[in-house]
Amino acid sequence: MEPLAIADKIKEKFPDEVLGIKEFRGQVAVTMKKGRMLEISRYLHDEPELYFDYLIDVCGVDYLGKKDNRFEVVYHLYSIKHRHAIRIKAEVPENDSSIDSVMPVWVGANWHERECYDMYGVVFKGHPDFRRILMPEDWEGHPLRKDYPLKGPVKEWPGFLDVLDRAKRFREFEWHE
Template identity: 35%
Template sequence: MTDDKTDDKSDKNESARPAEERNLEAAKDKTGTGTGVEQAAPEQSPENVPAPTGEVRAVGVRHGMFGTSGTGDTSGYGGLVSAKVFPTPTQKPYGGWFDEVSDALEARLGSTDLTSAIESVVVHRGEITFHVRREDLPFVAQMLRDDEALRFEFCSGVSGVHYPDDAGRELHAVYHFTSMTHNRRIRVEVSVPDSDPHVPSLVSIYPTLDWHERETYDMFGLIFDGHPALTRVLMPDDWPGHPQRKDYPLGGIPVEYKGGSIPPPDQRRSYN
């Protein structure tokens, strides 16, 4: 009699539990996971899986969420320490049409004695990047545009990147090329030292880069030699520094035209 009453009470308690809680527990039992949810994302999107150990090159350590110093970290990740890593160069065969593009580039460069124009090739997360010497960048870009086997007719922009710990290659210019003929996309990357931030302009080959080069100059300090009007496009002409460099402070920059200053993020507002 006692056992029957106990079982009856257990059934009532079980039915009184929220449906979400009961469903989650049942899913846990079914899948054997801690959340009751099967994670199929790595299988569906293998390009989002972190690179295997041994396929990266470390260039320093980042502290906090943004790697800044000298101002308060309001992200909540001030104690985070993570390695700065680059994928290492990839060896042939790259797979698919990557080899066709690479072979066409090598063939043209070989016929002009510029076999060393491409420093390395990186295939990472399903994308291919050609690292090119800066002095050979205009020739490579024109070849990408005009060669029948390549036909990258459109350059959608150039982006600047700053790696303070990548000694001798602190500033990177990254170009995104599209072939509408062959429906392909590649990246071309050029690295220069902070002490000599000069990169040849590609405006004469790809006119769409006019304002992109100006913005990259404004934000990162990369100087595009041969640009028709390399002036700031976002900041005032006499603004000191380049705001998107990693060593640029997050706050406390004098606002000269207002006679005031912007305090560091952790001093702008009090919650006490």
């Protein structure tokens, strides 16, 4: 199916959810409300004409100061059977930054969602193993947010201070007592 036809089909099915459809370089993005994301993804996966069995990627984008809803969670979908692709974007406001996890539909979303949380602080409801993935568990802040400084926070991470401290102690350590 042509990408625009797919977008129309989605709009037909969920007229209230679709906020906009945009085409650029032959790729179509459908912007959604975040509320019924799980339902939509189940539809996209199960509808035989669409059959998006392969979730390429889930990622977040931070539109700080550019859009009303600060975050967007972007899903790239592909159907290996029909060889067509679509991009679904769910808008997530900053004050209620939670969205349904699509793990019941695509297991592969597992680490992508964890990473999205790690990097942007978007919470995925219903994720079975929800914690940080790339950053240390006790890290403060979400590094890919636009207001996060490029060279890292001023405050050192406690884990690093701990390592420094231990290195200092071991320097004084006598190996043969």
